[in-house]
Amino acid sequence: MFFAAVQGAGCAKSADAQSSLLPQKAPPQHWSFEGPVGHFDLSAVQRGYAVFAKVCSACHSLKQVHFSDLSQTGLTPEQTIALAESWQIAAGHDEAGHFKFRKGLPDDFLPSPYSSPAAARAANGGAVPPDLSRIGLIHPGGADRIYAMLTSYGEPVGGEKAPRYANPYMIGHITAMPPPLHDNAVSFTDGHPATVQQQAHDVTTFLEWVSEPHRDSKRRLGVGVVLYLCFLIIIFVILKRRIWSHVRK
Structure with missing residues (x-):
């Protein structure tokens, strides 16, 4: 114990x-x-x-x-290109074995x-x-x-x-x-x-x-789907009432 x-x-x-x-x-x-x-x-x-x-x-x-992804933050195509070019991208080695660099491209x-x-x-x-x-x-x-x-x-x-x-x-x-x-x-x-x-x-x-x-676009799509489903439910309820009203008579 x-x-x-x-x-x-x-x-x-x-x-x-x-x-x-x-x-x-x-x-x-x-x-x-x-x-x-x-x-x-x-x-x-x-x-x-x-x-x-x-x-x-x-x-x-x-x-x-990618740099091009940043265009979704509200940048124009010209601003996206300028942003990419402000970065240095490795582009292999020179004859002496040192790194070479170039300006960035939107696809980088x-x-x-x-x-x-x-x-x-x-x-x-x-x-x-x-x-x-x-x-x-x-x-x-x-x-x-x-x-x-x-x-x-x-x-x-x-x-x-x-x-x-x-x-x-x-x-x-x-x-x-x-x-x-x-x-x-x-x-x-x-x-x-x-x-x-x-x-x-x-x-x-x-x-x-x-x-x-893409979170915002997914949310907008989700809201649209919910509204559409609500509309369908309302239509189905109205149709059900009309159909069953004739059956009851």
Whole structure:
């Protein structure tokens, strides 16, 4: 009995320790794309792209996104071409073995910041920054947790060579990723203030849109189907009453 009690106490402590390392539940935020009739704020999506291009793309990729996909954010064909050309795309090697680059084309995927996983590990202390193409769908906690992670950094801990950062919304409540966002690190063309909170909100909206860019069209189709079915039900009810009214007579 004693050993069973000790073992049970040990298991309880282990469970408590593990649960204490789980990410905290993120406080809910207001998102325009939530709910059955929600929709993406395309202005926020465009600002979020600016944050990704300026900040996040230094470490993270969007391997499943073409530049042409970004035309769905409200860009004109000319703006889409100009956006693609602002990126450098690897185009093989020259005679000396060095990488050659060219301007991006609308049909290109957004490039990875690293030439290989080994290069990514070497640049990030052995860790490979995840691709963000579907982060909005697969990340536990969704948009609320992504926003909370970006805005809840604490003081650095550990040595200067390999610092870690406190963050209650990360697994283990600590991360090797430095705080990515800083006030006014990005300039928004629409005049929105580039606070950390605004940048986090917009880049989270962008990543949600990237994860499911056709969500709005699916919702519109769903609403149309529901309205059509309601119309059919009304027609069937009217027909039933008329048919059965003659039968009863």
